[in-house]
Structures are given as structure tokens and as C-alpha cells.
Amino acid sequence: MSLWVDKYRPNSLTKLDYHKAQALHLKNMVQQGDFPHLLVYGPSGAGKKTRIFCLLRELYGPGVERLRLEHMNIQTPSNKKIDITTVSSNYHLEVNPSDAGFHDRVVIQELIKTVAQTHQLDPSGQREFKVVVICEADCLTKDAQHALRRTMEKYVATCRIILVANTISRVIPAIRSRCLGVRVGAPNKEEIINILQSVCRKEGLSLPNELAERIAVQSNGNLRRAILFLETCKVQQYPFQPDQKVASHDWEIYLKDTAKMIVLEQSPQKLLQIRSRLYELMIHGIPSEIIFKGLLQELVKNCDMQLKTQIVEKAAFFEHRIHLGSKPIIHLEAFVASFMAIYKKFMEATVADLF
Amino acid sequence: MACKSSWISTCFDKNESNKMSDIDSQRKLPHRDGVQRFNGSFTKEKVMTKDWLKEFAPKTPSDLLVSKPKLDQLNSWLQKASKTVGEASMLLITGPPGVGKSTALEVLTAMKNIQLVEWESSVDIDNSELAGSRNSTQSQAGKFEAFLMNSGRYISVLEIREGMKKLILVREFPNILILHPNLLQDILRRYHVMGRIPIVFSLPEQTEGSGGMFPKQFLEELNIHQISFNKVSDKSVMKALKRICMLNTGCDVPSAEVLEKIVGSVHGDIRSAVLQLYYECMQNKSRTREQHSALSTEQASHKKRNHITKPSTLPVGSSRKNSVNVCKKQLPANKTSQELESVGKDIQLPIFQRVGRLLYPKKSEEDAEFLAHDPEDIVAQTLSHPRKLFHMVLENYLKVFRDMNDSCRAIRYASDSDTMMSEFQERELTLPMALSTMTRGFMTCKSLVKRKWTPLTNQEYFTVIQRTRAVREKIIDIDPRYILVPRDAAMDILPIIYTGLSSRLDSYPYTNKICDISGIEAELTGQAEGRSNLQPALFTVTDSTSEIKVSSRKMLMVGKSWEKNMKDEERMTGTPYEIQESESDDENKISEEHVDAWIEDDIDFLDNFHHF
């Protein structure tokens, strides 16, 4: 049982559907027997993890597919116990240290130390190093990144690190310069359509090109989302209709509606309602920056250029604050409140001009 | 097994030891201090050295500050319990600290000649010795159960002969039982079957719903009677203080003004009221002495005699000597400000009031340019639990603010404050600054509007944490591949395979289009029979706004009764927030502490989750 997006995930570098030149380069590199630390970056749903997985398979063979889930217990210097979930095979280990929040530094140090100090049990193993995949590396605290930079050098003999990040602006230059950056851009529309078609072929379905195109447009370059959309379309209605509705995720609709509500009325009471909706989104794990982005996109629609500039400026200001502070909701709310104040003033001025 | 061996060996001794430690503990248990006190014959010189709490503890039901109906309830339960044969009755008394829960019980039991046996969970060397080497590792829960079984099932021969009845009083529980109410409930269930002696539980608070130690179903299951005491009204506190003043002729008594201050500051906690009175009297006494020494020797000697024999400084005292009168007049004149300080020194404003002051800033009476309450006071009192105030203000400010610009400014201050507060490395420095920014910002940025009472709530953040955790767990449940990328999982995978959780959410559109992963699977494998139990139209997304229900979160923890009560009070006092929550406020106090504890616990968690 698995979703199509997992079922039809390519498992070798040669089978990747796009950025083929890059795939070839990676293959070259692996075939030389060694590679430096990698920093794989690109937008969400562009296939970073897939690429890494293919790379690992190329490196270690099918053994990396035998994954197991492990919980590690790590104790911080302040005696706080942290539970960290890792996914590992005999050859590699995946971890998301940002799970541990402020303690991610300890996780990085301890984990990599453990991995690096345990030598490969199997002497016939082809490689003398293990690979640690660090997910969401852009969410690491600066502290952890500094620790990482050291750890990377210290254990370079027994352990290679692959960092996965959505954006490398947040990765400190010291790490960037120690890694080979691998940029995985989002596939373009044609590539997505091709992939959707090939998925449907493998499923034995026929996909009208119009529908594929609309799915591709709606997914906005996110391949995972495109395939998920395709699958929900299939659940919804098959055979496909060219004019079939493509359902976007409900949180996106919810977010859009929230923005619409903000434009309709500006008052503290409304803001109260908006807050509970924002909370609702956050509860469901929608990152606050995505909420920010979604709100911004929707809110500026009815504004003139000057207003837009103001609003974007506010958004940038408060979005930055999220990363400085500890309660995203406050800054989100502050942004919405700012918008409301600006917009209300603007509307009142417009109305006054009319009469 | 463990408890069995211990009761065989030690049951009688244990009772003794318990009683002993009870006496040792400086509690105000009147019946233990012997008969003399009932005769009321104590000498004046001794007064100052005694514990006033014990000294002036109520002796008769009429002295108690508990409201009549509650007292009657307690009385009738005691009567019933002592008659009941067979299964043990249980009673749960709840109420805010210092209202006299235990005192009431003690007074009544003393009258009925019932012996109280109290459980003490503090680690007690005697206990572990008694338990013997084999059982030295016995858990606190085990000890608790053993205690109940020992004292609850057997009545010593001596006691029977004297016709004494017994009652077990439990005022504290071993920590393990607080953490795991299930264990406690199991123990009590067993006791319910085996025990014979009635038990009274006296708890400061009782949480509503299932969260507490005694959930409603459980109370019903074991037929536990519950009496919840209310906060003592200011009038009653005053009455009690006056009574003490009457009884206590050993020293000067503060003026009525001071008494009022005391009453005003304790918020219905009679225990702290008595302590403050004691403190005041001590001060009075020393001051009086100083003043006396300043007087001429002749007068002083005259007065001293007077002072010792009859220092009739009762506010209502009629026959006063001249010198005393002089003294009395001087005192309030130069003392008032000090008195205020001394009384106000230890006041910790309840969080509700602090939030109230923040959201409804009052201008100073003398000068409208200034605030009536110093923001720094609030800051100083909040330093230990900054987040709580933070959350409460944030949750409530929008209900109070009327103007969009004001709200915008206020939240901007909150945003600044949060940024500062997150500066962990210089926490000692930034925390007061952050709080000050927040407090002053909120107190000054509001243009004056009509005050309208809105109940303060403080559960929103907690609810959010809980639900976030639920979603988080959901992520863990899905394909392991996505565990490490919660961001992606929450945005793409969860909305697709959303299942059980959504049924609990009433405000999120997820609810409308549950898609069971099994549904997809069934579709994939083409199992027709699996289709029957799928929801029809799995993904009927309609983008009309109307379909999305506006969140109707039931986060108001303040019950309606309190709200009503508040309004009444508001009429009387004119200030919406400085209200003494008196009668029928059972609900508002509910889980302030609990929520706080949860919040502090969960902060790391939530912050991390949102930090991705």
C-alpha cells in the first residue's frame, strides 16, 4: 500500500526524469569512489530526497532500501532527554535535528559522533564511510550549524554528510563552502506533464493532456503535489474528464478564504476570528512562512502599487520577526493587524475622495 | 504483597506515628492541642508567642467562615458516614486555599468526637523503617494504599472501647498518583470494596472534566460526595479578623483602615489574613513602645502598667485613657503610608487582575497624564511566569480593543516583546525589558473607550498546543518516509490521507473531505467490497466561503455564572477587573495553575513545531 508518489519514485540515478545532466554528474562522482559532503537544495517537491536516495543506492546498492525506524535518546548537558527519530539502513542514517528545537546542536554532535565512530561491521562493504542525511538543514540553529562545520571536518574519514535544505540562504557560508552544492530546481511544466503521463501509463490509465496540464499548473512546480493531485483526481472520478476539477489542498483554500475575510472587514473582532483561523492552520503544521506567503499573495490583489509596496514591506518585516521570536502567531497577527490598519485608512480615504 | 506484610507488622504503630507527626506538623488542628484551649483560659503574656492560626482557630461551627449550606452539607455527610456500615463513604472537599476546608472538618469532627487520621506523603523516615528492609523500595503509591488499608479496615481495640469513631483525611497525594490519576482511582476502587472507615479528600482545586484526579464519572462510580467551598467573602474575613481582635487582648490592634487593607489584599484567604494581622499587631506593638519611651517617664510608667493590664485598643473600645488616645491618634497619621507598604508588600496579584490592569489601564486620579498602576509592578510580579501573562493578554486584548489602529499598535508591541523575550543568552536582561515593553505598550496605546466587561480567558494557547501535538502524532503515524520531513508531510501528505483526527475538529475544512488512506488503497487494488465503508465523495472541495464554519472554539474557561457574577460586582465597584471573586466562582479558578503548568511544559514543544 502506498501513494503513487512513493510507488513511482525512481530508484536509480539513470531513471530520473529531469536534470539528467546533473544525475549523470552525480553518478560520475560516485563511481570515482568518494564524494565530498553534499548540500542538496531546491524548492519543496523538486525531488531532492529522491535524488539523494538514488545516489545512495548507486553508492551502496539495494541495501539502502531496507529502512528501519529508530528512536535515539540523547541527553543534553542540561540533563534534558531528547528523543530523536531516525530512519536508517545499514549504510546511512537520516535525521531531522530540528525536531529537537534548541537542542539540535547536541543532536548533531552526538549523532554524528556515534555514527562516525562505529565502523562498518561488514568488512566486505564497499565503502569505508557512512552517510548521514540531515533533513531540513535550513532549520538548524546557527549554533548547530557551527557545530556541524566542525564535525564535518573531524569525522570526514568515516562519515559523509548530506544536507537537505529548501533554501541555502539560511545555511552559514562556512558550511556552504565545505559542501558541494547540488541545486535541484523544480521541474518545468512539460516535465511534470510527462511524468504524470508516465505514471498513468504504468497504472494503466489514460490521462487527457488538458487535465495533466492543469494539474501541472496548479502544482506550481511541486512534483509531489502534482502526483498527489493526480491521485486524488483519480479517486474522485475516473475515467478522467479533460475539464475535471483539480482540487487543491484544503489548507490552501482555507488560507485564501482567511485572506478574503481580512479584506472584507477590518476590526479587532475580525482579527480575533482571523487569529483562530491562523491557529487552525498552524495546528495542522502549515509553516508560518507559507501562511505569510499565502496571505500576502492574496491580500495585495486589490491594492494599488503604493499600498502593495507598504504591505510587502510589512510582511517582510514581520516574517523576519518570526525567526527572531518564539511565537509565530504574534507576528502573523501583527502583520494582519498592520494590513487592516493600512487598508482601512486607504479605504476610508478612497471613500472620502468619492464624495 | 508488599502492603500486606507491612500491615501485619505495623498497623497499630503506624497509626500512632501518623498521629504523632500530625501534632508535630504545625497545622491548626484544634482538637489535638488539648482541652485547655476549649476552656479558653490563656494568659495575655503568652499570646504573642503563640501561633495565631492555632490560637484563634474557630472552635464552634458559628466561628467558621464557611457558608451555612455548605456546612450543613458537611455535617449531614458526617452523620451519614458515621452510621453507614459496610462500605466506606467518601467525600471530596474542594475550594481555594485558605478558606478553611480542613478547619471546618476538624471543628465538626471534634464536636462529634471523631478521630481524624491524616495521610502524609512527605517522605518520612519512620515509615520506611517500619516498612522493613524488604519493603524499603516500596513505592509511594504502595505506601498510600497500605496506609488506607491499615487505617481504614481495622479499628484498634482501644478506640472501640472509647467509642471513638475514625475518619481518614487525605490532603495530599503522592506525586505518582497526581501524575497518574488512574492509579489513584484503582486504589480507591479497592478501598471502596474493602475499607470501612470514611475518607475525606480535601483538595485546593478540582479540575473540571477528565483532566483532574477525580473525574465526574469516577465520583459517580464510587458514590463520592462532593462539597466545594467557595472563596470567603471579604465581609466574612473582616468578621473573622474582628473576632480575633476581640479575643486577642494581648496587644495593640490595628485601625479599621489597616484591617480593610488586609482584607483587600488577601482575596479571601483567611489564613494569610490572620498572618498579616499578626504581623501588623507585632509592628504596632513595637511602635507603641517606641512612642511610649518618648513620653515622659511618669507618663510612660503609668502607661506601661496600663498597657500590660488592659491595653484596650479595640476599635470599638469605649473607655480609653488620655495617653492612649493620643497615641492612637498619632499612629494612623504617620503610619498610613508605611502600613500600606507593609500590607501590600507580599501581595501577588492574581493573573486575572494583572491582565485586567493591563487591558483596562486606569488613569491616576491626581493627574490624568499618569497611570494609576505602575507598569513595573506588573512586570515585577510577572517575571517568574512571563509566558502566562503574555498568552492571556494576547488572547484577550482583541476583545477589549475597539479601534483597529490601537490594536495594530498593541500587537506591534507584543511582537517587539516576543522578539526580545526570545533572546535567551541575555535572558536576565531582556526578560524585564520585554515585559516592560509589552506592559507599557498595552497600557498606553489604547485610546480611552467605554469599559465593557469581557470575561478573560486563558486556554487558547493550551488548546493549540494539544491539538498541534495530535496532528504531530498523526504525522508520525504515516509512512516513515515522511517523519523526517514534517513540513512536507503536513502540507502535502496529511491533507490527502487525513483520517481519524479530523472528526475531532469542527472548524477546519479538513473535516469536510476526509479521505481515508484505505480508500485510496481500495481504489488502487480495485477491491469493490472495501468501497462500501468509504465516505462518499471523498474530495468534494467547494471553495465557497460559506461552507467553512467560523471557528466556534469553546475556549472560554470562565463559566457563565462567573460572568454574571462579575457583572454584578462591576455595578457595585465600578471597576471591571478589581473584583473579588467571591461566591459561585467555582469555574473560573479551575485550572489556572494547571494550564500554566501545561503551558510551561509544552512551550518547547510548540515552539519547535512552529519553528520548522
Next chain:
Amino acid sequence: MQAFLKTGKLSGGQGSSSTTKEKSCSSGVSKKKPSLTPWVEKYRPQTVNDVVEQNDVVQVMRQCLNGADLPNLLFYGPPGTGKTSTILAAARQLFGDIYKDRILELNASDERGIQVIREKVKSFAQFSASSIRPDGRPCPPFKIVILDEADSMTPAAQAALRRTMERESRTTRFCLVCNYVSRIIPPITSRCSKFRFKPLGSELIRERLQLICSEEKVSCGEDAMKCLVETSGGDLRRAITCLQSCSRLKGPGIEIHADDVQEVAGVVPVQWVNGMLEVCHHNNYEMLTEFVDRLMQEGYCVAQLVEQLHEVIVFDNNMTDQQKSLICDKLGVCSFRMQDGGNEYIGLLDLGCTIIRTMKT
């Protein structure tokens, strides 16, 4: 004690990393997989004379090699200008084979609290060094403690270091290596001879790269070489790492192109940088969002883009100084926010809006 032992062991590991460097330098050819050695290590200058461009320090080092006493040293300057290489080369020349016994390399790692420094340095400096090498040749009678990345030490640790430096001055010389001298507390700087390392000139980098290319048999086109030099910004280490990564990615024997270099160096292609300015000229918010969207999908590093944008704007002839300063102000803010983790999309929009507004005036 336990902790000390532990860290001591770790430092051994750390030290051994420098010793492996050494080994691979001396016997790099005989190794089974020569490609495994980072070229940066392989082509580290072996003698002080090999150090390029840093004349002052080279001169002092030469004197020291000729028997003069070595002062405490403070090397500062941008990364990749040869700070660590210089001191390592000097140590190697000074001590010869026993060089690894005579130096202690401490990095700005987790284990650099005050306590650790004191203990480690103490135990290291405890035994006085003889002035004769095992092979009978003379060598200076001291040891060298190299504190890499010293600017990331806390002021408290630095203050502690001050005392240590004084106490151990008989047997030990300190060499502090850092990027920003302003982060070193004055009491320390006054105890050291300071040397500023200048960014390397492009000709020197090119020379060095060409040497490596011919050694490693990498075919590197002229445009690629130019690109390498440009992107390095005077950082030789970066240039060499980039070259090695390119050659590994492409596989042996295949020519490296400028595109590959750009990709590996993480440089945003020029058309995107200019595109950003161009799209701002249209004074159209929708076009801006569309452009930003496409850029985000490509996954380029926006912080890098901002940096490159800065270059372009500063040297733009069509803008007034007023406009430039306004835009640069925003560039700074954006860069700062993104370092803190700010969203790239919103930041870039903000930047775009500012440029549009400034262009209009």
C-alpha cells in the same frame, strides 16, 4: 578527569586529521586512491617560501627559520588566504619530523570552553621542548599552539587565554588565526604580532589553479578558468575546492565549462541578476511576482543573488547615488533578514518593490 580524557582523545583525532594531511602530502602519490585527498590539502604550501602574496609574514617567518625567536602571532584576513597554511608550513620547516609533537591545533569547536583550553594547553606546555631534534639537528626550544577560528571564542575564554599565554611563554608560542581581528580582545592583540592576510590577486589564483590542473590532468577551458577566478573572490581554498568538485562531477578527462563552475560555486547566472533589475523597470507588481516565482522554482540561493545584485547596482551608470543608496540599504536589510531565516520569496518581493519605487523617483 573523565571529560578531560575524553576531549584529549578527541583532540587526538583532530590532531590526527592534520597528521593525515601531512602524510598525504608527503606520500600522496603512493596512496591507493589519490583522488580522495582534498586538493586543498594536497597543494598546501610546503614551505614558507611557497606562501604567496603575504610578504610581511613570510619575511618574519624566514627570519624565525634562521634562528630568530618566534613571537606570538595573530593572523587575520579573509578566508582562503593562507593563514593556516603559513603557520603549518613554518612549523613543518621548524621542527621537521617531530612537527606533530610540537604543535597543538585547537579549532573553534564544541570543546573550547575556558576550562578545556586551560587544561589542554597546560598539559601540552607542561614539558619543555628540547632544542635538538632526534636526528641531531637544532630546532627552536618551544611548541606552538594554533588556535584556529579564534574570533569565535567568547571574550571570557579569550581573557582566560591571556593568563595562559603569559604563564606558558617559556615553552610555548601561540598562533591565533581568525577572520575578524576586531573580535579579539585588545589584551590578546597587544600580546601578539599582528599580520593581515590580503585577498589573493586573480593572477596568483589562476597560476595556482593552472598548476593543479596540469598536475591532476584536468582539462579546464579558458572561460571556466576565468569563471573560477571570478567566483573565488580572492579565496584560493574556494577556488581549488570548486575546481576539484567540478572535475569530480564531470568525471576524468572531460572538459570543465563555465556553466559547471557556476553551478558548483552556487553563483546565480547573470541573466537572472539582470532580469531582476529589468523586471523592476516595468513598474509592474504582477511581473515582479511572476519573476520571483520562477526564480524560487529554480532554487537559486537568494542571498547570493542579493550579493550579486549589489555588485551590479553599485557599478550601474544609470542610477543616481541617491537611488543606489536607497536600494543598497534595502539590500542590506534583505540580506540580514535572510541570514536570520527570513522567507526568500517575501524578502525578494520587498526588495523588488523598493527598487521599483526608487526607479520611479
